[in-house]
Each structure stands twice: as structure tokens, then as C-alpha cells.
Amino acid sequence: MTFLTAQTSLAKRLHARLDALMPEPAGAQASVIEAMRYAVMGGGKRVRPFLLVETARMLGHADEGALTAGAALECLHTYSLVHDDLPCMDDDDMRRGRATVHKAFDEMTAVLAGDGLLTLAFELMARDEVHPDPAVRIALVSDLAKASGSLGMIGGQVMDMTVSETDRSEKTITDLQAMKTGALIEFACVAGARLAGADANTTDIMRAYAQDLGLAFQIKDDILDAEGDAEIMGKAARKDNALGKATFVSILGLEAAREKANKLGEHAKARLAQFGHEAEILRDTVDFILSRDK
Amino acid sequence: MTFLTAQTSLAKRLHARLDALMPEPAGAQASVIEAMRYAVMGGGKRVRPFLLVETARMLGHADEGALTAGAALECLHTYSLVHDDLPCMDDDDMRRGRATVHKAFDEMTAVLAGDGLLTLAFELMARDEVHPDPAVRIALVSDLAKASGSLGMIGGQVMDMTVSETDRSEKTITDLQAMKTGALIEFACVAGARLAGADANTTDIMRAYAQDLGLAFQIKDDILDAEGDAEIMGKAARKDNALGKATFVSILGLEAAREKANKLGEHAKARLAQFGHEAEILRDTVDFILSRDK
Numbered sequence: 001m002t003f004l005t006a007q008t009s010l011a012k013r014l015h016a017r018l019d020a021l022m023p024e025p026a027g028a029q030a031s032v033i034e035a036m037r038y039a040v041m042g043g044g045k046r047v048r049p050f051l052l053v054e055t056a057r058m059l060g061h062a063d064e065g066a067l068t069a070g071a072a073l074e075c076l077h078t079y080s081l082v083h084d085d086l087p088c089m090d091d092d093d094m095r096r097g098r099a100t101v102h103k104a105f106d107e108m109t110a111v112l113a114g115d116g117l118l119t120l121a122f123e124l125m126a127r128d129e130v131h132p133d134p135a136v137r138i139a140l141v142s143d144l145a146k147a148s149g150s151l152g153m154i155g156g157q158v159m160d161m162t163v164s165e166t167d168r169s170e171k172t173i174t175d176l177q178a179m180k181t182g183a184l185i186e187f188a189c190v191a192g193a194r195l196a197g198a199d200a201n202t203t204d205i206m207r208a209y210a211q212d213l214g215l216a217f218q219i220k221d222d223i224l225d226a227e228g229d230a231e232i233m234g235k236a237a238r239k240d241n242a243l244g245k246a247t248f249v250s251i252l253g254l255e256a257a258r259e260k261a262n263k264l265g266e267h268a269k270a271r272l273a274q275f276g277h278e279a280e281i282l283r284d285t286v287d288f289i290l291s292r293d294k
Numbered sequence: 295m296t297f298l299t300a301q302t303s304l305a306k307r308l309h310a311r312l313d314a315l316m317p318e319p320a321g322a323q324a325s326v327i328e329a330m331r332y333a334v335m336g337g338g339k340r341v342r343p344f345l346l347v348e349t350a351r352m353l354g355h356a357d358e359g360a361l362t363a364g365a366a367l368e369c370l371h372t373y374s375l376v377h378d379d380l381p382c383m384d385d386d387d388m389r390r391g392r393a394t395v396h397k398a399f400d401e402m403t404a405v406l407a408g409d410g411l412l413t414l415a416f417e418l419m420a421r422d423e424v425h426p427d428p429a430v431r432i433a434l435v436s437d438l439a440k441a442s443g444s445l446g447m448i449g450g451q452v453m454d455m456t457v458s459e460t461d462r463s464e465k466t467i468t469d470l471q472a473m474k475t476g477a478l479i480e481f482a483c484v485a486g487a488r489l490a491g492a493d494a495n496t497t498d499i500m501r502a503y504a505q506d507l508g509l510a511f512q513i514k515d516d517i518l519d520a521e522g523d524a525e526i527m528g529k530a531a532r533k534d535n536a537l538g539k540a541t542f543v544s545i546l547g548l549e550a551a552r553e554k555a556n557k558l559g560e561h562a563k564a565r566l567a568q569f570g571h572e573a574e575i576l577r578d579t580v581d582f583i584l585s586r587d588k
Binding site (some may be wrong): 023026028029031032033036079083086088089106107108109112114116119120122125126127134135138141142144145146147148149150151153154156157158159161162163176248253270 | 300317325326327330373376379382383400403405406408409410412413414416417421422426428429431432435436438439442443444445448449450451452453455456457471508520555575
């Protein structure tokens with residue numbers, strides 16, 4: 001089975017699970033629940049829940065609870081997109097080929113829908129069905145809060161909004177991306193290992209894999225932004241370029257950025273050397289991330 | 295010991311605990327951490343953490359862990375104030391006698407500081423120090439997420455922003471306030487009972503006390519808004535009135551609203567009938583809530 005087969009299957013299962021787990025639009029708060037569903041059910045690559053569920057499966061934990069943990073993670077990731085798209089932040093009109101939440105609804109609804117998704121992420125992660133051991137669930141809640149908080153994902157967004165162009169070195173944007181997108185990708189793989197009851201050594205291997213993959217993912221995003229086609233990507237391309245924003249491409253050049261991404265991809269795959277056939281999909285994931293056109 | 299002595303002592307301990315628990319402003323994300331601290335350390339009555347810690351203490355659990363749970367709850371409450379004050383929601387300039395976060399900083403920082411506080415609330419609630427049993431901590435996380443989510447506090451805010459004036463009956467605003475402010479007050483008392491290992495019956499008593507107290511609190515807020523002094527209150531008074539917004543006062547009239555609040559206060563105190571001297575402070579809390587001038 002390749003990445004694409006596994007990912008398509010996961011995306012379908014995740015869609016059904018999210019549909020079952022999310023509240024139904026009803027009553028006076030229907031608008032915000034509709035906006036939460038609009039944002040989450042709109043698709044996307046589902047990379048984070050995929051990595052969580054696939055890591056758990058590879059380590060022998062093919063359990064339905066991982067899918068609920070993946071749904072929680074996708075809610076958290078989606079909230080960050082909804083808030084980052086707001087006029088006071090990136091001010092984006094399009095996301096995943098559709099109007100952003102504040103465009104399709106309004107700004108108030110977008111703020112509250114983001115808040116609702118962030119809160120729902122923790123509600124879902126705390127559910128019994130995620131794992132029978134409450135100690136595992138509370139560790140997931142704690143890890144998720146740290147990965148997404150002011151010293152993780154939110155901190156990365158602040159950096160991205162405030163660090164001046166002249167201060168953007170390769171080191172700065174590496175640190176920034178490690179927080180802004182890397183932290184949740186790392187959480188995904190570590191959470192999969194936790195659910196599978198992996199030992200510390202295996203968990204560290206999955207963390208290292210995720211760190212290499214996460215940075216490769218971001219560099220590929222910058223490459224796509226520099227040369228990509230907005231129609232394929234479903235969002236504004238060449239945006240960073242138009243804003244004069246430093247990216248891995250503007251700092252390293254297109255060729256060196258591509259080389260760096262490929263090298264990180266090789267590293268990520270090498271991390272999985274101790275695994276055999278069971279790691280095939282996670283190895284293929286690396287190739288997919290680097291060859292995608294959106 | 296009366297409410298005021300107990301509350302002053304709790305507010306001081308909570309301030310120190312929050313100061314120790316919150317991240318330090320440093321690095322590129324310093325601005326958002328400063329804004330989080332500005333919002334949380336600015337004071338306020340600390341009613342929710344007080345109810346949590348005092349319920350736990352009354353039920354025999356005078357543990358430092360309850361203070362950390364209270365700090366988590368105050369972070370969550372504060373995030374809701376920061377986001378509710380935003381221009382796209384209530385558009386308030388003043389809060390607790392100072393500029394609101396988006397006025398003292400900017401809108402982007404206010405959105406992210408709110409997100410950071412919401413996330414921090416769950417990080418703190420998951421900490422070992424809150425309670426040695428992870429099953430208790432995961433129950434607190436789950437309860438907190440439900441109380442503050444789209445079917446709780448956020449849902450109440452949506453209702454408050456969208457329900458038309460003609461649809462505001464006494465029943466509507468009672469339901470609205472049960473979600474918008476009642477859910478977290480109820481959480482506070484139930485969490486205190488959970489930390490103390492209370493049985494289902496005692497937990498239900500504390501829930502009922504919190505429901506009566508929460509509604510009385512809200513009616514008193516409306517009374518203060520109708521007749522209060524903005525200088526004492528530290529925020530805009532007569533705001534609901536100026537906006538033509540239906541309140542318990544505009545629907546019931548000032549006298550009937552006062553009567554209703556007092557009756558709810560009597561009910562709340564009656565809930566505690568099975569307790570003796572140890573419930574003195576929670577009884578006095580009711581009287582304080584009803585006699586406060588801000």
C-alpha cells in the first residue's frame with residue numbers, strides 16, 4: 001500500500017468520524033457550529049491525523065481510538081487556519097479552494113468558530129474512546145497544549161507576524177517554522193507512539209522523523225508558493241513573494257531549497273531504518289510530501 | 295472568616311501562582327505572552343477560581359493542586375473576556391479599569407493572546423500537581439472543554455450576539471446566561487467537588503448551588519449595569535441599556551429583578567443546608583455577590 005491509498009482511506013474515515021463527533025447545528029448557536037463544520041469538513045490533506053494514525057498502526061496499535069485522537073488534532077489544526085486567515089492576521093480570502101470562514105460567514109463567527117474548534121480538540125482528546133488509560137489521555141492533552149501554545153504553534157505565528165524582514169535568516173525561519181508548523185507534526189507522530197505504548201527510544205525516533213519531515217514539508221510549501229499554480233493549490237500562490245516575505249526559497253534560492261528538502265527527506269526515511277516493511281507507508285509519505293503539487 | 299477575607303487571600307495566592315505558571319515574555323513571541331499576562335494579572339474578582347478552591351476546601355480537600363486548577367480556570371475565563379472585547383464582538387475599550395487587550399496592544403495580539411490563554415488553561419489543568427489521579431485530571435479537562443465550548447460558554451456568546459431583541463424573553467436570557475456565564479461557574483463548583491473526591495449526591499448539591507448563584511450573579515450584573523457607576527465598575531455602565539439590549543432589568547423591572555436575585559440567593563444558601571460551619575464562606579459568598587457595587 002502506498003501513501004496515496006492509505007491517505008485516501010484515512011481521509012474518508014476521518015471525515016465520517018468528524019461528522020459523528022462534531023455537534024449538530026441547532027438552536028441559537030447553530031451559526032458557529034455550521035462555521036466549525038464548514039472549516040473542518042472542507043477537506044485538506046489531513047497530514048497531521050494521517051501521521052498520528054499511521055504511526056500508531058505501524059507500532060502495532062491499529063485502534064479506532066487513534067482516529068478520534070486524529071480528529072481532535074485536525075480540529076486544532078483547523079482552528080489555527082481559521083484564526084490565521086482573519087483580517088487582523090494574514091487576511092486571506094481563500095483556503096482549500098473555498099472562501100475562508102470570515103468571508104463565508106463573518107469575522108465574529110470566525111473568531112468564535114476557531115475558539116470552538118480549539119476547545120473541541122481538547123474535549124475529543126479527553127474522551128475515553130481515545131485510550132483506556134487516563135494517564136495516556138492526559139499526556140496527550142498536555143503534549144497537544146504545549147505543541148499548540150504560546151511557546152509552540154501560537155509563538156510561531158507571532159514570530160511570523162512580527163519578525164522584520166531584515167532579521168529573517170535561514171536560522172530564524174527554521175526556528176519559526178519548527179514552532180508554527182513543526183510542533184503539531186511532531187505532536188502527531190509522538191502521539192501515535194504514545195497511543196501504541198512505545199518505549200522512549202522508539203518515541204524519540206518518531207520525533208526525529210517528524211522534525212525532518214516537518215521542515216521538508218515547509219520548504220516544499222515555500223517552493224510551491226514560489227512556482228505553484230494558484231488554481232491547483234486552491235489558495236493564493238506567490239503570496240509570500242508578493243509580500244516580499246523571506247522564505248527558504250528567497251534565502252537559499254530554488255535549487256538549494258530543493259536540495260535541502262530532498263536531503264531532509266532522506267534523513268527522515270533513514271530514521272525509520274530499524275523498521276521493515278511496516279514502515280513502508282511512512283517512508284512513502286516523505287516522497288509524497290516532496291513531490292506534491294499542492 | 296467572611297467571604298471578603300477569604301477572597302482577598304485567594305486572590306493574592308492566585309496572583310502568585312499565575313505569575314509562577316505563566317511563561318515569561320522572551321524571544322520573538324514576547325508580545326503575545328506580555329498580552330496574556332496583562333489580561334490575566336490585571337485583577338478581577340476571581341470569582342471562578344475562588345468557588346473552585348473554596349468548594350474543594352469545604353469538602354476537605356485543602357490542597358495546593360486546587361489553586362493550579364483555579365489558575366487554569368481563570369486563564370480560560372480571561373481568554374473569553376479578551377475575545378468578547380474584540381471590535382468584531384462587543385467592541386469594548388475598557389475592562390477591569392484598564393484598556394482592553396486589543397487597545398493596549400493590537401487586534402492580532404488580542405486574538406493570539408486569547409488563543410494562548412485558552413490553550414494554557416488546558417495545559418495547566420493537565421498538570422500532575424492538580425491531582426495525583428490522572429482520571430480526575432482528565433475528567434476536569436473534559437468538563438472544562440464542555441462548559442466552555444460551542445454548547446456552553448461559546449454558544450452563549452453566539453446567542454448573545456445573534457438573538458434579536460424581539461426574541462429576548464425572560465426564558466431566552468435565562469438560557470443564554472446559563473451558557474454564557476453559568477457554565478463556568480457551575481464548572482468551578484463541580485471541579486472543586488471532583489478534586490475533593492465528593493460523591494455524586496454532594497456533587498449535585500454543589501452544581502445546584504452554582505446554578506442558583508450563577509443566575510443571581512448575572513441578574514445582579516444587569517442591575518449594576520442599569521444603575522451602576524462606571525467609575526466604580528471600571529467598565530462602561532448602562533451599556534446594555536444604551537444598546538437597547540434586553541436584560542433581566544428591562545424585562546422584569548428593577549424591583550422584580552432584585553427580588554428574583556434575592557430569592558435565587560436564598561435558594562443557593564438553602565442548597566448548603568446539610569453542611570455546618572464549614573459552608574459559612576460559601577453562604578457569605580452569596581450575600582457578597584448580591585450586595586456588591588461592581
